[in-house]
Amino acid sequence: MNGQALITARNLSVSFGSTVAVKNVSFTVRAGSCLALVGESGSGKSVTARSLLGLSGGTATADALEVCGQDALSLSERSWQQIRGSSVSMILQDALMALDPLRPVGREIGDALKAHGKLPRAERQQRVIQVLESVRMPEPERRARQRSTELSGGMRQRALIAQALAGNPQVVIADEATTALDSALTALVLAQLRELKEQGRGVLMISHDLAQVAHLADDIAVMRQGEIVEAGVAAQILGNPQHEYTRQLLRAVPSGVPRFVPLSAASRPLAAPMQKDPAPASSALSANGLSKSFGKHAAVESASFEVPRGKTLGIVGESGSGKTTTARMVLGLQPPDAGTVELLGERFAPAHEPQRRKLREQMGAIYQNPLGSFDPRYSVGQLLADALSRGKSKRAAEYRVPVTELLEQVELSLGLLDRNPRELSGGQRQRLAIARALAPKPSVLVLDEPVSALDASIQATVLDLLDRIQVETGTSYLFISHDLSVIEHMSDNVAVMHQGKIIEQGATAQVFAAPQQEYTKLLLSAMPRLR
Amino acid sequence: MSRTAKILSIAFIALWALIALAPSVLAPGDPLAVNPAEAFQAPGTTHFFGTDESGRDIYTRVIHGARDSLAIGLAATALGMGLAIVLGTVAALSPRWLDEIILRVLEALYAIPSLLMALLIIAFTGPGVGPAIVAVGLSTAPGYARLVRSQIRTLKSSEMLEAATVLGRGTWLRVRNHLVPNALKPLLALVTLGIGQAVIWAAALSFLGLGTPPPAPEWGAMLSAGRTYLHLAWWMSLFPGLAIVFVAAGATLIGRALGGKARTT
């Protein structure tokens, strides 16, 4: 192995009271290389990372814990403060939340220098600009004076990385630094981390997504329930996983997996995919020349597409590309400036609400955050009863049979009937959202980023569920996501959106294999692939 | 709201409802019965909370005073809330110009502090419980109204209502099943806070000599009478004061359990 060991942990455990969050984990972070800690939420990977900064918040014990040459087990709070930022620093997940929205980013970056600081004010300013330049922030002087909320997504990520680099640390911990970012931003962060590695720093990358770490990690440790279940050189782990859990994680990565092949071992294998009538008479949903502007800004410009019956159309694009506005027009929540939407051959938008109300039962919607779409006063059973009774009742007892059927259909336990959706896990909530959308037996489901907030393994189970429902009911999907690998796995056809326009559309395999547009090529090149 | 909080809240409300509706169960005596020979008795076994300057039993008076004090709080809050629901809903659902007008009216109401508002009304009507209730109600209305308005506006564009639209629910069902109950829920939390505050402001009016007429055992009036004898008979003001604090603090706790914040703006 190349590189000097910067962090060495031997049998590190962290406990909170009587709860042990991390059990006897051992690893080494070396200069010029990247160690990835991979696992689902709650696996203890973040706690592990924070304990390397003395910030776990619990009690850390270890046979040995050496951080940049110092015995971290005996460090005082003051000594820890010396290490933080200057020897080891951290990049957190959400740039919007990890930079104080009330303070200019330049000050946030400068604080790192202040904390260690013998640097005079003027030099600190200079160093802030220098760091911003090193992460290729455009117009660094101006940006330094702005607050994170005023920056674009990309600039925000750069600022976040810059604040971690200000103290010129030897080790950078990236805690879910790429989660929930769209592909361009993910690519940007990964490139930045690669650069850090090349500069000879040690990188500890924390993620739930094996596909993403594949590009960067030299070594991988897979964590589950506070323990490292498998560790080793990246190629070996990815290519020849030994532990069942590692295999499960690998399997959950959707890219390159053909349609209707389960991503999760827990999912029931599907009956043979429906290969019925190859040429449906009409499409389930069609949009013709949809346009929408907000003020001067054109959010969507003449978007046209069709969703064939029983098939899935994937719309992919970065945030701000107009995907969601398109979805809202399709759902009749926003009247288009121009263009029409037809559902099952009938005019759906623009139309008067009372006229299309009957038709609405044919189209359901699933959102990224299902909780927001549930009435917070309703329990699981009440939500489903409400959907089944068309708003006339919320007594689940009256709809016992159909409610049970719906829950079974989305593989939710009947025991959850009286729970409030707030008490459910993310995956369970999304299943509930699906169950509710299925209640009126719709022909089309519009799914707007349905799995973006979920861990890879949970995402896999939800995607499997959607597959199965499509097989069983023949529902057509309009599947919107920024995640190319999800789109690749889920879609029969794909439409690529960029700056409000559909720039390319066609059969999924075709578009992914031979993209015509430059932008599509760019997107695909940034897509992490395992297979 | 946790289970314990729920039980405690219900117990609290039940206790005060019992005290207000059937004070004689807990204090069988006559709150107005004077006995000058027993004036200024310290709390003891015969008089739990002592006696006042006319030898009236303070415990009996505190218990019997609950009805008046709480009624003032409830009436003022009900008035404020009723006005707020109407104004807030109209503002939220109206075209911009009407919304703007209502907002200004609310701001004008808000610009006069509550006690000043009470005094203003009294300047025109003369003192009494009625003006006090109207004043406290009017001055709390803008805070509630703004909340109703912002609640409804937030809810109007919420994913929850969109989801209902997508499910094919008509306007009436959306308003009845989702908009109204969800808009009113945070208000419920505020109501409890408001009752406590209304009781305090009504007490302040009694202090200024503009509240409930004697000899009614209203807490503010008792507290106000007791402060004269603070050096001599601390119990005269302590116990009605505690009753006010107990109700206001209890109401605050319930409000917070229901998800309210301390602010009524």
Add this chain to the structure above:
Amino acid sequence: MQRYSRASRILGCAIALPLIGSLLASCSAGAGPDSTAENAKPVAGGTLVYASGDAEPSCLDPHVGGNYPQALVASQYLESLFTKDADGKIIPWLAESTDVSEDGLTRTITLRDGISFTDGTKLTAEAIKANIEHLKDPNTASSTGYLAVGKVVDIEIVDELTAKLTLSSPDNALLESLSMPWTAIESPKALERDQATNCASPVGTGPFKVESWEHQKAVNLVRNDDYVLPVGDTARADDKAYLDGITWRFIPEAATRYAALQSGEVDVIDNAQPDTIATATNDNSLGHLDAPRPGASNRIELNSSKAPFDDQRVREAFIRSVDANSGISALYFGTAQRSYSLLSSVEPLGYTDESLFGTDAAKANELLDEAGWTERDAEGYRVKDGKRLSLDFPVSTNQSVPAEQSLFEQFQAQAKAVGFEVKIQLLDLSSWYGALAKHEYDLVSAPYTKVGPSVLRILYHSNSTVPAPSGYFANNAQVKNEKLDGILAEAEQTNDEALRASLYEQAQKLVLEGYYVLPLYDQQNHFLYGKNVHGVGATTAVSSPIYYDTFITE
């Protein structure tokens, strides 16, 4: 000639100051803290801080309106033509001498020479004319002073220092009337200013003068360095007051006022709470001045002009139903003596009859039954012809201390036992006057301070049911009795002292026996002052303290 003092009665004091030393005959046993301070040598200088519990006057000129708070502050900068000595005898003050014609219709007053107002105007007969005319001018809106000089129809200036007053009928109370602060003499030049200005800075001849008035905060009085003591005092090196000035503050909260006195922030407080007086005098930490006001005693008047009190039996029933004695002893801690008289205990002609006011619930019930109030409603109140036996009792919060309000609440509870519903309404002064003006009262407690028994004429003569220009009428009991009117008129006109006394006794008997009034106690006028304050006790004819002799030691 004997040295005169305006110090009339000094109760609860034990100070021996040259000016008043020889007049302390009536000074009762001293309970003050400064029994040792008898020897304290007067020191000049220092500002006394006075804290009043009364509402801040809207006018510092006591001619305008004319209430007791005005008298309290005005006594420091205004002086009257006459005053009262320790025996209650009227003596000249700014006046040097006075004479009345045989028929009693002409009163000649000669002023002392050499006295000037603080604006430099010399005190001349012109001032008497200007002041009385000022009082009689409806635009002045005087109540008390207006009634006091009501019989003066013409003022003639005889010479520089002599004025001749022509009266509509003989008035043997005129000198008493002119001894009151509400008829005090102000600079005629100052009176010519507009009312707002004169209200803010009245100009008199007193030992202090008004320097400034910070609304809601204080009236700042400073020493009048050119003061001439009308009645010379050989023991004083010069006539100037000892104090540099007085800060006259308004602290409405009784507890705050007392706390401020305890902590030494203020030197003197008025309207002291009975319980604090008891505490302060018990542990000898503070000085106490009890100066009951002259004129009427503090009493509840029963409005006899309308039902149900137009029936004497109902009036007696009410009076018999309440037990004032136990309430007074509990609420006043021995600082107030029960009165059974219409007049203050300081009025020599007061007539007392305790037997009329014994509490007797059985008799009260009997009387009410007799009067036809036989039924009772669900709440236990008596009813006649479908009407409840209900009494309106407006109480002015500005004129009534908490203890008194508590006493009224006790009456309310006691009267309920025999079937009266007493509706106490606590009102501010303005609403209270409004309620009275509209005759919306059955019971009322209206303090009235005037020197001498002629107050009886103001309070019980049928003429007094007619409102004065200010709107005030004093006969709140609405006694309209021709016999009484005749007795009161005669008593005021006679020159025969014995006849006067007997007439006033007859008059008082008529009122008391008619159960128009429930006397309670003297009009309370208690002051507490700090240990280092000496020479408190000199008072005017209406018992308002003056701080001419007062000094502060370290």
Add this chain to the structure above:
Amino acid sequence: MGTIAWAGRKIGGALVVLWLVATAIFIAIRLIPGDPAEAIMGGPGSQASAEALAAARAEYGLDRPLIAQYLMYLGKLATCDFGTSYSLKQPVIGIMGEVLPNTLWLALLALAAAWVLSLCFAAQAMRANRVGAWVGNIVEIIAAAVPHFWLGAVLIMFFSSMLGWLPAVDNGTTQGLVLPVLTLALPLAGFLTQLMRDSLSYAMSSQFALAARARGESRLAVFWRHGLRHAALPALGLTGWAFSSLLSGAVVVEAVFARPGLGRSLLSAVLARDIPMVTGIALFSALVYIVVMAITEGLERAIDPAGASS
């Protein structure tokens, strides 16, 4: 929105609010049964003289049509002519000039004291254990529920009468301000603490606080740089309300501590039914509220220009 546009909007809104308040009072005077001149001069109880009533009629144009009266009334207000207080016999504007600074000063000090107190409490609560936090919680709620007049009386009893540490009444010194300011500040601090504790604990457990700690900042530095800023925002948003409640409290506190001020003027004006005075005070307190709101909004804009917290 640009600053100038923002300011213009604020001023326009303020004028509308003042106009509404003035109109409401105008209507109220006319709604009182009986003679409006008499109402202005203190109601039937004041027994105003015929001359005074005539003067009031002339001053307010009561013999002219209602609309003319209204315009005349607004015209006078627009030129800052609030009339003459008949009970104090002085121009209302002059009295306001005397008493308003006292009340504003008292309210501002109380606001500052409440802020400092609640910051201390909130910071303390962050460090407290479960029992400590619970006790702190109860104390805050009780503090927020204590009536001013009683608190004032109790403070006077302890600190003036019994201990003799602090003056009970206004004597022009700083010490004389301590008790009134505390009386006003404590209940408000109870409210603010509840609010600040929420936002403080949100800020201190946020990602950006973690990021700051990971950069090597001490807990204290994080508290100062991030915690306070976030705790201040909701409290700042509450300032308009807080100031308004302080003005209410001032009515009581000024009576208890014998301080001259807006509240005491209003109380005596109300007791005397001095309508010109009442009108003046109502408009001035509305103006104060509007100014305070504008200042706090300006501050909010400075702290949080993007409205990130809302």
